[in-house]
Amino acid sequence: MVVSTQLIILIVYFFFIIFLGILAMKKVKGSEDLLVAGRSLGMMFVSVSIAAEYMGGLGTIGTAEVAFSQGMGVIWYHIASACGLMLFGFAFAHYYRKYNVITVPEYLYYLYDIKSWKAASLLNVIGYWFFTIIQMTAMGSLVASVTGFDLKWSALICGVAMTVYLLAAGMWSVAFTSVAFMLTIGSGIPLAFWWVMKYEIPLLSTSGGIGGFAGLANALTASGLNAEHLLSPFSLGFMVILGYFLGGVLGIPAAQATINYSFGARNWKVARLAPVLAAILILPLSIWTGSMGLYAKAAGLTTNPKLALGATLMNINPIIGGIGIAGIFAALVSTVAGILFGCASIMAKDVWQRWLHPGTDDKYLTKWTRLWILIIGVSSAFGAMTLPKILHQAYFVYSIRSALMICVAFGLWWKAAHPNAAFWSMLVALVGGTMYQFSIPINFNAFFHLHIAIWCGLLSFITFIIISLFSRWTAQTANELPPMVYKKNKERR
Amino acid sequence: MYTYLFPEFLKLDLIIWGVLIIVFILFARYIHKLPGEAILKYKAKAIENKKRLGIKIYKI
Numbered sequence: 001m002v003v004s005t006q007l008i009i010l011i012v013y014f015f016f017i018i019f020l021g022i023l024a025m026k027k028v029k030g031s032e033d034l035l036v037a038g039r040s041l042g043m044m045f046v047s048v049s050i051a052a053e054y055m056g057g058l059g060t061i062g063t064a065e066v067a068f069s070q071g072m073g074v075i076w077y078h079i080a081s082a083c084g085l086m087l088f089g090f091a092f093a094h095y096y097r098k099y100n101v102i103t104v105p106e107y108l109y110y111l112y113d114i115k116s117w118k119a120a121s122l123l124n125v126i127g128y129w130f131f132t133i134i135q136m137t138a139m140g141s142l143v144a145s146v147t148g149f150d151l152k153w154s155a156l157i158c159g160v161a162m163t164v165y166l167l168a169a170g171m172w173s174v175a176f177t178s179v180a181f182m183l184t185i186g187s188g189i190p191l192a193f194w195w196v197m198k199y200e201i202p203l204l205s206t207s208g209g210i211g212g213f214a215g216l217a218n219a220l221t222a223s224g225l226n227a228e229h230l231l232s233p234f235s236l237g238f239m240v241i242l243g244y245f246l247g248g249v250l251g252i253p254a255a256q257a258t259i260n261y262s263f264g265a266r267n268w269k270v271a272r273l274a275p276v277l278a279a280i281l282i283l284p285l286s287i288w289t290g291s292m293g294l295y296a297k298a299a300g301l302t303t304n305p306k307l308a309l310g311a312t313l314m315n316i317n318p319i320i321g322g323i324g325i326a327g328i329f330a331a332l333v334s335t336v337a338g339i340l341f342g343c344a345s346i347m348a349k350d351v352w353q354r355w356l357h358p359g360t361d362d363k364y365l366t367k368w369t370r371l372w373i374l375i376i377g378v379s380s381a382f383g384a385m386t387l388p389k390i391l392h393q394a395y396f397v398y399s400i401r402s403a404l405m406i407c408v409a410f411g412l413w414w415k416a417a418h419p420n421a422a423f424w425s426m427l428v429a430l431v432g433g434t435m436y437q438f439s440i441p442i443n444f445n446a447f448f449h450l451h452i453a454i455w456c457g458l459l460s461f462i463t464f465i466i467i468s469l470f471s472r473w474t475a476q477t478a479n480e481l482p483p484m485v486y487k488k489n490k491e492r493r
Numbered sequence: 494m495y496t497y498l499f500p501e502f503l504k505l506d507l508i509i510w511g512v513l514i515i516v517f518i519l520f521a522r523y524i525h526k527l528p529g530e531a532i533l534k535y536k537a538k539a540i541e542n543k544k545r546l547g548i549k550i551y552k553i
Contacts, residue, residue, distance in 0.1 A: 079509055086516070098532050233505055268532045269524045276520055280513045287506055 006314060007146055009322030010329060013184070014161065017333060020180055021165030021173035031365040034170035035102050035345050036264040041175055046274035049178040049261040049334075051281035054081060054252075055185055056335030057138040060328045063286040064293030064309035071235030072294065076244050078286040082279035084248030085258075089275030092253045093262045095412060097271035102263060103346045104256045104404055106354075108422065111411030116422040120404055121350040123426060124256060127397035128343035129376060135339055136162070136384035139332040145310050146325060152385045159381025162336050166344075166373050171264050174337050181330035182281070188327025192313055193288035195320045196295050204299055216291070219298035230294060243451050247402075250457040254404035257335075257342035340380065344373040396437040402457030403429035410464055421467035425460035432459040 028034050041049075059078065066074040101107045105124055109117035139162075140155025147154065165173055197216075201207050206222030207215035217227040229235055252258055265271035289309055295301075296308040301315055309328065313321040348369040353360045360368060403426050410417040433456045436444045448455065 075506055079506070082509075082513060086513075090520070094532055267529075269527070273517075273521055273524055276513075276517050280510065280517055283510050283513060284506060 004146070004314075004322075005318035006322040006325050009319070009326055010143070010146055013326045013329065017177050017180065017330075018161060018165045020177045022168045024169035024172035024176040027172045028169045028366075031362050031369060033172065034366055034369050035349060036260070037171040037175055039100070039264055040266050041171075041261065041264045041270070042266055043270050043274055043277070045175040045178065046261045046265045046270055047277035047281065048182045049175050049338075050085065050258060050275055050278035052178040052181040052185065052330070052334035053174075053258050053261070053338035054085070054278065054282055054335075055285055055331040057135060057142075057332050059282070059285055060189070060289050060331045061138070061142070061306065061309050064289040064296070064312075065305040066236075067286075067290035067293035068297050068305040068308035071230035071232065072287075072290050073232065073234055073236030073240065074290045074293075075233055075286045076236070076241045078282050078284070080241075080244035080248035081252070082248075082283045083245060084250075084252035085275045085279035085282070087249055088253040088259060088262075089272050089279070092408065092412075093259070093265075093271040093275055094268045096259070096263060097265060097268040102349050103260070103342075104254050104408070105346060105350050108404070108407060108411070111408065111417070112422040113419040116407065116419055116426065117350070118355060119423055119426050120407075121346055121355065123397060123400045123430060124346045124404075125343060125351060127400055128257065128339050128346070129380065131398045132336065132340045132343060132376065132380040133383040133387060135332065135336045136380055139329070139336055140384055142310065142325075142329060142332060145307065146314070155384035156381050158333075158336075159377060159384055162333065162340060163374060163377025163381065166337055166341055166377065167370055170341065170369065170373070171261070174334070174341060175261070175264070177337070178334060181334045184323070184330040185285075185327045186281070188323040188325075188330075189285065189288045192316065192320050192324030192327075193291055195316055196292055196312060200299075200316050201295065206298070213291075216294060216298055220294065223298060223300065225297070239449065243454060246454045246457070247451055250402035250405050251453055252405075254408050255401045256346060257338040260338075260342055260345065340373065340377055344369060344376050347372045347376065396433055396452050397430070399433055399451075399453040399456045400426065400429055402453045403460035406457055406460045406464055410468070414468070416468050417464070418468040418471040420471045421464045424467050425463040428463040429456040429460040432456065 027038075030038075032038055037045075059081075063074045063077055066077075096104075096107055099107060099110055101110070103121070103124075105117050105120035108120045136155050136159040139158045140151055143149065143154040143158055144151040165177070169176075197213075198211050201215040201219065202209050202211045204215070204219045207219040209215075210218070213231060217231055220227040220230055234241070259275070262271045262275060265274060292312040293305075293308040296312045299312075299315075301311040302308060310325070313324040313328070315321070316324075348365065352368055352372065353365055407422040407425060411422065433452055434440070436452055436455050439445070444455070450458070
């Protein structure tokens with residue numbers, strides 16, 4: 001193990017986060033405090049939590065990876081995500097908040113019926129469970145690259161630490177730490193970007209001794225690359241940019257992990273406004289990470305695109321690099337925490353309390369929520385440690401959130417939206433997504449070149465319209481009554 | 494020699510950032526001006542659908 005300055009900064013930061021999470025513990029008195037922070041989060045907590053959750057491994061290491069191989073066109077990733085968040089704020093947030101929902105599937109219950117709610121709960125739990133495993137693997141690989149620890153053990157340690165900190169205070173833990181995360185991401189990554197641009201690029205023999213993008217362009221040209229193309233905002237091509245936009249718009253308004261902080265907002269005004277502020281916060285991230293990815297390429301620090309950002313940060317001034325690595329670490333931790341927490345809330349609230357054990361009262365729900373955080377967290381940590389790579393592909397179930405978004409949007413704004421359509425469009429998206437992911441029976445990707453989330457969204461969109469038009473409304477439609485426990489809860493309040 | 498010191502994409506991004514901040518300020522003002530119970534006026538399609546079907550509506 002190599003003890004570097006970066007490692008020391010990271011370890012100190014790690015304990016600081018766990019300390020913050022445990023500090024939030026005294027705020028928790030009932031299940032509502034654990035699940036939605038007592039619905040008392042203010043503007044800062046909500047917007048920062050949403051932004052921090054959204055800036056995950058894909059938004060930092062992933063964007064640097066794309067920039068490393070395909071150029072700065074990757075800035076559209078966060079512009080598109082910002083559009084998705086704004087759409088959520090303008091058009092969806094107040095509906096969710098008005099119904100006092102805790103999970104997205106729960107909202108489908110209000111819009112449709114019991115079977116859509118059950119289907120959505122199951123799909124969400126499976127998708128997020130796998131996604132937690134993947135994100136824990138990503139976090140483990142970052143820690144492994146800094147510490148020189150074994151990848152498997154890093155994944156396990158990170159996963160267990162995340163579980164402990166979520167167990168302490170649920171959404172309060174996340175909200176508390178998100179502010180620290182945002183400060184770290186918002187200072188560490190731009191600081192590292194500035195350092196690279198101002199001091200590292202002139203040091204490259206090929207840059208002509210000048211800094212900034214001019215020096216970067218010189219260095220790229222000297223490596224035999226097309227600098228004009230790599231530095232163009234359109235280097236990825238129109239279709240990829242369109243894909244980012246569709247992915248952002250389809251992916252965010254029904255993604256439990258991203259938007260559940262809006263459910264914890266103090267009132268509907270905060271719930272609406274906070275996602276718009278979060279959109280502004282995430283916007284510039286890919287400029288910074290993308291430029292550092294390109295620097296890694298120009299300086300020849302690595303040949304593996306996935307390591308571009310990490311290699312840059314390990315090769316610059318150790319303090320600046322350490323703060324930058326802490327920033328990426330914060331981005332990963334906040335995403336893992338958000339996803340693990342989203343998965344556990346759906347499991348505890350929807351599957352466990354509403355569906356399987358309608359008699360569970362509030363005191364026990366708090367215990368069950370904690371138990372589910374523990375089960376999902378520890379099993380995912382072990383999963384990140386041991387599961388073979390191929391199983392990681394199952395995370396595509398997570399793309400089902402685009403089908404959920406279609407269901408929510410139709411339910412809100414289309415009078416003819418039929419409960420059967422909601423159920424079947426989710427099912428078709430799942431089956432179609434499986435076929436797409438595993439190329440059964442043909443390689444669809446070769447024909448359509450679509451991201452799987454867009455593919456699932458498209459399938460569910462078509463299915464929804466067709467089934468809605470051909471289903472008849474009768475008194476038997478959606479005639480199952482909600483579980484009694486819900487009514488009791490509401491009366492008591 | 495390239496002149497990338499303030500490249501095109503950075504300008505583009507700054508413009509988008511500026512637009513977003515303006516939108517945020519306008520939206521914040523709009524939301525702030527709405528009365529607290531304005532949320533009740535938004536149509537709840539779920540309730541509408543259930544009313545149409547004659548399904549029992551639980552108070553939310």
